[in-house]
Amino acid sequence: MPNHLDCNQLTFSLYPEPEKMFMYEQYYRDGEWQPGQIVPFHNIELSPAANILNYGQGIFEGMKAYRSVKGHIVLFRPERNAARFVRSAQKLAMAPVEEERFLQAVKETVLANEAFIPEDPEGRCSLYIRPVMIGTEPLLGVRPSKEYLFYIFTSPVGPYFPGVGVVRLVVLDVHRASPNGTGDAKAAANYPGTMRPKVEAKKQGFDDVLYLDAVHNFYVEEAGAANFFAYMKNGTLVTPQLGSILPGITRESIIQLAKDQLNIPVEERPVSIEEVVENAQECFLCGTGATITAISEIGWKGTVHNVNNNNFQLAHQLFDLLSGIQLQKIEDPYGWVHIVK
Ligand SMILES: Cc1ncc(COP(=O)(O)O)c(C=O)c1O
Structure with missing residues (x-):
């Protein structure tokens, strides 16, 4: 197994070469979500006046993909994350991502990063999945953004609290x-x-x-x-x-x-x-x-x-x-x- 997936070496941190991985991205403009796509992991361009950078209109989720002992790639209760992502968006007056779209996007991102899912029958290591949504519209007054970016990136991870748990x-x-x-x-x-x-x-x-x-x-x-x-x-x-x-x-x-x-x-x-x-x-x-x-x-x-x-x-x-x-x-x-x- 390549070193970057060795469960004994993995910690809860971002994979050191994320540009080798893939991410999902989807923009909300003109009052609707545009088609989303899987693209190589890349930096995001934002106006210095973007809502997220000034007023922090941003939400996220945290999920994991595992290689099960039956040889499947599996997610745990992803529909609960989809529902929470909608509630978080509503609470911050952001444009919600429809739950089915969220689930599909998560699955596509996991499959695109399949080579980075560690194998660990003890359950300590996995592919962490990070869906994020940010308000991208440049503005000065405090109000909800009219433009959003929904993206998902992943990273192989080990335990959040190092040591013996x-x-x-x-x-x-x-x-x-x-x-x-x-x-x-x-x-x-x-x-x-x-x-x-x-x-x-x-x-x-x-x-x-x-x-x-x-x-x-x-x-x-x-x-x-x-x-x-x-x-x-x-x-x-x-x-x-x-x-x-x-x-x-x-x-x-x-x-x-x-x-x-x-x-x-x-x-x-x-x-x-x-x-x-x-x-x-x-x-x-x-x-x-x-x-x-x-x-x-x-x-x-x-x-x-x-x-x-x-x-x-x-x-x-x-x-x-x-x-x-x-x-x-x-x-x-x-x-x-x-x-x-
Ligand atoms: C503040 C806070 N509480 C609780 C949790 C646990 O939530 P979950 O079990 O959905 O990961 C998290 C995220 O992991 C969190 O950030």
């Missing part, structure tokens, strides 16, 4: 999203505010920030790019309710797997940081990038709390179920896996 998180005095804001959209603008806190977390010896709600500064929301679960000592799996968090597709899948396959009661409700550090026997993050990543410790108000007294057992069980379905190792009772080829 266990992270230490810290609560800092900073919030990611507020009620009735854009936290539930996959808006590019939700992420720049998480960069300084992430740098600060690393300076303090942690891997990432655990964000609390902006009103009470007490209820757990999520990490910078992954949803949060706490398995309580009473045997209930708890995850923050939807609202200002991103409605993660991995989160949604884990809720269903825990209930159906493991008979674990799941509650979507406000869960305070105090409840987590006092009553959780296990905590983990989940997302397309993060897959399922166990949390060993959480720093809060100057104290580091051990939040794992269960040897990450549930995180491992859920990872085996989720990646088992994604890689066609076990039966997919939900029709979640889409075969591209």
Whole structure:
């Protein structure tokens, strides 16, 4: 296998020679989407006054293509990403991409980059797929763009959190999203505010920030790019309710797997940081990038709390179920896996 696809060497970063790969691009002009096409990966020309460069009208998605153990190239619940892309676009007053078009474009992009899909029966490596839409119209006043570019590029990737898939998180005095804001959209603008806190977390010896709600500064929301679960000592799996968090597709899948396959009661409700550090026997993050990543410790108000007294057992069980379905190792009772080829 060529080196660039060696799963032991892959990290969650952009492939160093993206110009060897292909991308999809489609423009929205004169009130309608123009025909889209697969083209070699290339730089984009934008006016310095483009909306995205000044007012940040941009959304994206994150998906993965896998080589399954049955030899297929597969996607996981891509229709959920298509639906979320529409909701994100609507939230930012952008022209939505019709779901069928989105799915077709994703499939075409994956097939064009087939040679870059790593093979990994452990589920750590895959071809990351990044659909993006940006407002391209040059303007000065703050208003929605009348022109958009929808594009998709890909990159072979390894794990989002390097190491053994266990992270230490810290609560800092900073919030990611507020009620009735854009936290539930996959808006590019939700992420720049998480960069300084992430740098600060690393300076303090942690891997990432655990964000609390902006009103009470007490209820757990999520990490910078992954949803949060706490398995309580009473045997209930708890995850923050939807609202200002991103409605993660991995989160949604884990809720269903825990209930159906493991008979674990799941509650979507406000869960305070105090409840987590006092009553959780296990905590983990989940997302397309993060897959399922166990949390060993959480720093809060100057104290580091051990939040794992269960040897990450549930995180491992859920990872085996989720990646088992994604890689066609076990039966997919939900029709979640889409075969591209
Ligand atoms: C802020 C945030 N929360 C949660 C997630 C997880 O969402 P999903 O499971 O759909 O990848 C992501 C993206 O991966 C994210 O950026």
